[in-house]
Amino acid sequence: MSSEPEKLKPVLPQHGMLFQEHVPGPVLCKPRLLPLKSFTLERLETLQRDAEDAVKKADTEARMQAGAVLYQAEEDAGAMLEAS
Numbered sequence: 001m002s003s004e005p006e007k008l009k010p011v012l013p014q015h016g017m018l019f020q021e022h023v024p025g026p027v028l029c030k031p032r033l034l035p036l037k038s039f040t041l042e043r044l045e046t047l048q049r050d051a052e053d054a055v056k057k058a059d060t061e062a063r064m065q066a067g068a069v070l071y072q073a074e075e076d077a078g079a080m081l082e083a084s
Helices: 039-083
Strands: none
Touching: none
């Protein structure tokens, strides 16, 4: 026995059938792109944004009506002063 291990040479038959074992390897699939936000989260954000817009619109309309009422009250007071 020497310090180097002996290398074995494969022996192939001259005639007859040769068998080879198939070892299945890992199969890599295409990478999938995952969304950063889920569909449900996007839907909730849209609903929240719509609700905020509706509140802002209602607030703006309320301020406009309050401003119109104050303006109308000032005109009425001015008309009353002129009439007296």
